[in-house]
Amino acid sequence: MNKVSLHTVLMTMLVVFAGRGVAAEPGSSRPAKPTSDGVWKAGVAQVDITPSEPVWMAGYEARTNPAAGRLQPLYAKTLALQDPAGKRLVLITTDLVGLQAKFTDGLAFMGCGADANPLPRRTVELCQKYGRQLADAVEAALKNELGASTWVAFYANDVMAYIPSLRVLQEGGYEATITSGELAGSCWGPQTEENIIHKVHELVAKVRGAAENASSRKLRVVVFGAHPDDPETGGGGLIALLAKAGHEVIAAYMTCYRGDRQIGNEPEAVVRRREAAAACQILGAKPHFFDYAHEKLMADAAAFETVSLWLKSIQPDIVVTHWPLDTHPNHHVTGSLVWQCYLREGTWNLYFFEVMTDQQTKGFRPELYLDIETVREIKQRSCFRHESQKPDSFWVVHEEMHRRRGEECGVKSAEAYFLVEARNGRPLLPVSFLPKKK
Numbered sequence: 001m002n003k004v005s006l007h008t009v010l011m012t013m014l015v016v017f018a019g020r021g022v023a024a025e026p027g028s029s030r031p032a033k034p035t036s037d038g039v040w041k042a043g044v045a046q047v048d049i050t051p052s053e054p055v056w057m058a059g060y061e062a063r064t065n066p067a068a069g070r071l072q073p074l075y076a077k078t079l080a081l082q083d084p085a086g087k088r089l090v091l092i093t094t095d096l097v098g099l100q101a102k103f104t105d106g107l108a109f110m111g112c113g114a115d116a117n118p119l120p121r122r123t124v125e126l127c128q129k130y131g132r133q134l135a136d137a138v139e140a141a142l143k144n145e146l147g148a149s150t151w152v153a154f155y156a157n158d159v160m161a162y163i164p165s166l167r168v169l170q171e172g173g174y175e176a177t178i179t180s181g182e183l184a185g186s187c188w189g190p191q192t193e194e195n196i197i198h199k200v201h202e203l204v205a206k207v208r209g210a211a212e213n214a215s216s217r218k219l220r221v222v223v224f225g226a227h228p229d230d231p232e233t234g235g236g237g238l239i240a241l242l243a244k245a246g247h248e249v250i251a252a253y254m255t256c257y258r259g260d261r262q263i264g265n266e267p268e269a270v271v272r273r274r275e276a277a278a279a280c281q282i283l284g285a286k287p288h289f290f291d292y293a294h295e296k297l298m299a300d301a302a303a304f305e306t307v308s309l310w311l312k313s314i315q316p317d318i319v320v321t322h323w324p325l326d327t328h329p330n331h332h333v334t335g336s337l338v339w340q341c342y343l344r345e346g347t348w349n350l351y352f353f354e355v356m357t358d359q360q361t362k363g364f365r366p367e368l369y370l371d372i373e374t375v376r377e378i379k380q381r382s383c384f385r386h387e388s389q390k391p392d393s394f395w396v397v398h399e400e401m402h403r404r405r406g407e408e409c410g411v412k413s414a415e416a417y418f419l420v421e422a423r424n425g426r427p428l429l430p431v432s433f434l435p436k437k438k
């Protein structure tokens, strides 16, 4: 660790991306040999995680007060490696003695000064909560940012986490005191782990930015639904968040009418396209309508060709569509057509959403949760533009889904998604997904 001014708020990021043939092999100081089929890439970054408030330090068992100063800043650091085949490994290290990934009933705490530790039991509970959250957040963020196949390893020992004291080491001391959970004490202030969680997210965002070498690039995302109201109900929160961040979102609708059905004095297609266009305007998306009647939409070669040509023409970065296991044939067919395009020629990443879960979407196993509370009202307004579809009743069902998915990830309202896989070099949805609570 370098000596740095103690008062410096250091947010230095070091990012190195190796060009062809100049990357380092992992575990070796020798430069990698150039390969004919690709290169190793490496990215490193660090952020300052020095607590802003005094915390309890390791090392002096009889200490009765928190740290009184700082000798040097503490960092979280990461190294990301990618081999020529696109496999990735990410290592994270923190200047802490330990971060426990999973807590159990046999929880033990670092007990430095614990006999005189004035922190109340509530603080210990906060530590448990944020410790688990930290581990989950790190894992989810890394998988989201760097690919679902990214392997995340945590070093964990039987202490929650504590700050090693440099003075102890300088004075020939040792770092070993651990006592069990009946001691009502902890080394963390209530804000410390929250701060670290925030910093780790920041760190990962920086690594991802370097990996793509285009962190500010605006993406084109297609949210592909069967009917007017499917992209809005399944992914309205996502669309609103993406649009707010400046990304281009296209809501695609495969079928807007059945036969020659009328709504009022107008053809159904006219009404439903008008409603969808109004809903898109609220969300900040552009609509695209295919001209299939409900009863004519099949997952056949002609429909595949139509969808495939359209996707090729607009070249999306990401497509989000119906989970194909769905009781509504139009949902099932739409999800299947997009899935076929993805398998055969997709140059984009594919996610699935759900609609009317258990009534329509079946067997959905989401892995990514999106807190939509800040845009829930926008989503609601867009859904209510589908006046011909009894929005009062379908909104109630989706509100129930928001609560259910929210409970699963620890927020009030959430949408849930499933990423098929992270295709090498292709962007992932630029939102902060939450993991499922264990």
Ligand SMILES: [Zn+2]
Binding pocket: 226, 227, 229, 230, 328, 331
């Ligand atoms: Zn539908």
